[in-house]
Amino acid sequence: MNSVHIPNDLSQLLEGSNVHIQLSVPQLVEKILSRNEGVLTSTGAISVSTGKYTGRSPQDKFIVQEESIKDKIDWGHSNQPISADVFNSLLQKVLDYLKQKNELFVFKGFAGADKKTQLPIQIINEYAWHNLFAHQLFIRPSDEELMTHTPGFTIISAPNFKADPMIDGTKSETFIIISFEQRTIIIGGTEYAGEIKKAIFSIMNYLLPENNIFSMHCSANVGVEGDVALFFGLSGTGKTTLSADPKRRLIGDDEHGWSSTGVFNIEGGCYAKTINLSREKEPQIFDAIHFGSVLENVVLNPVTRIADYDDSSLTENTRAAYPIYAIDNVILPSIAGHPNTIVFLTADAFGVLPPISKLTREQALYHFLSGYTSKLAGTERGVTSPEATFSTCFGAPFLPLPATRYAEMLGEKILEHNATVFLVNTGWTGGEYGVGIRMKLSYTRAMVQAAIEGELNHVETVKDDIFGLHIPLHIAGVPDEVLQPSKTWADPQAYEEKAKELAGKFRENFKKFTKVPAEIEVEGGPVA
Structure with a gap:
């Protein structure tokens, strides 16, 4: 994972007297304030505005169609191809643009807490606050590690450089382009710092499976007895909230790998x-x-x-x-054993999925491949209210390889380590979005706690007539009627119609998986 290619112009850029390498947090805060990039809050945090882009721009993300990877990438809406010529031309323009800046900021660190497969990374920023973001989100090197640090991947972020689609071959002024052969990512036209974070996640989702490590869009924590829980889900479904449990130590809030020895955090922050x-x-x-x-x-x-x-x-x-160490109860380094419990989180805008259900292995793989949730407002540009969506493996925008590759790895891990899988709906109950209400966090916490502590492994369940899910009849701290969504709707017929509508969407979405074993679709999906 550590082969390196550094363009000559990039080497020259980093040798300039205007380049600040590995500034400390106080130094970066001073730069941010002196450059009027942000202000201090009452707690001492830096507050910034990202301008017109307050979410990711997935339609502006590309992967260079290079010989070594072109037959491995799952090309399509999430992985749009772009030519090496377009990338090289834009890279040169970005480098020329950055050479004119009075100051540039460089962070050297790592992705992946497991040192056996750790990726050295380098982030070059036009903004000081973006560099502070990188410093806090990725794994910070020791002084000794810094002396021998050689970047295996470099991000170059120039938010004020805007592409011209007619000339530069992009779709808009914004671009996020990954070159696996040049080990370089260029980002321009957007100030949203989440693009930096997710660009690194995207490349790790390619590199880790190539090393037989299951890469996951999930949070993770560990109990006092070493029991590990994973929480899969898209942004806004509760990964960060539910994994930050005062009774358990946090491994990480968003991105993890699962190797032959256990799980590890890809990041160093939240x-x-x-x-x-x-x-x-x-x-x-x-x-x-x-x-x-x-x-x-x-x-x-x-x-x-x-x-x-x-x-x-x-x-x-x-x-x-x-x-991550800003959270009191964390495990450092962010490494733990094999998971006992896996939780799939979904924010169901239809209001028909049960708040918690136990999944068979076939159901687990079906729902993992489906990745159903509601895209919540603000996470992506143009999303202003919840929209029902299917995001494969609960992270389609960040997965370069075919979905079945990740599903196969999950299926193998479930069997090998006898992990129990649950589907948890943190979305709506008593009606669809606009009619029902959002599931109470206290109820969700009680259900998840019961699942993690093994209390639901042998409880009495009822099989849902439409989705075939196994719903516990009783959970301490949760009213019985809340557990069965049909009982929370004022109109039973309206519930059944809406549930069957969603079941139809599941079936229609699953048609795109042509190489999935038949038993996963037959035994894992809706039954009515």
Whole structure:
């Protein structure tokens, strides 16, 4: 994973007197303030605005169609091909642009807490606050590691460089382009820092499976007895919230690998959604936001600089970036054993999926491949209200390889380690979005706790008539009627119609998987 190719112009760029390499957090904060890139909040965090782009731009992400990888990539909507000529031309323009800047900022670190497969990375930023973001989100090297650090992949981020689609071969002014052969990613035309984070995740989702390691869009934590739990789900479904459990140590909140020895965090920090954040509901996340943290698009009181986490006037996708050790109860290094419990999180806008159900192996692979959830407002540009969507493996925008490759690895891991899998709906109950209400976090926490502690492994269940899911009849701390969605709707017929509508969407979506064993579709999907 450590072969290196550094373009000559990039080497020259990094030798300039305007380049600041590996500034400390206080130094970066000073730069951010002096350059008017952000302001300090009442807790000492840096608050910034990302301008018109407050979410990712998946339609502007490309992979260079190179000889060594062209037959491996799952080309399509999530992995759009672009030519090497277009990439090289844009790379040169970006380098020429950055040479003119008074200051540039470089972070050297790692992706992957497991040193056996750790990827050395280098992030070059036009903005000081982007460099602080990288410093907090990725794994920081020791002084000794820094002396021998040779980047295996480089990100070059120039938000104020805007492409011309007519000339540069892009779809808009924004571009995120990955070259696996040149080990380089260029990002331009967007200030949204999440593009940096997810670009590294995308390349790890290619590199890790090539080393027979299952890469996962999930959070993870570990109990006092070493029992590991994984939480799969798209942004906004509860990965960060549910994994930040004061009774368990956090391994990571978003991206992990599962090797022959166990799980490890790909990152060194957390990137939490902060909309409606409160100390009462999420104390660990609330208290992690202090000096060195970065708040994106969070509205502040202009005088007190106190964050108003309930204000969504800039975007629903408000964020906080902080190092993982800002959470009190973490495991460092971020490595643990094999998972005992796997939780798939979905925010069902139809309001018909049960709040928790136990899955067979076939159902687990069916729902993993389906990746059903509701795309929540603000996570991507143009999304203003929840939309039902299927995101393969709960992370389609970041998976370069065919979905079946990841599903096969999950299936092997479930069998090998006898992991129990649950589907948890953190979305709506009592009706669809706009009619019903969002599932109470206290109920979800009680259900997840029962699942992780093994209390649901042998309880009495009822089989759902439409989805075939196995629903527990009783869970401490949760009203019995909440467990069965049909009983929460005022109109049973309306529930059945909506449930069958969603079941139809599952079947229609699954048609795209032509190489999946028949038993997964037959035994894993809806039954009515």
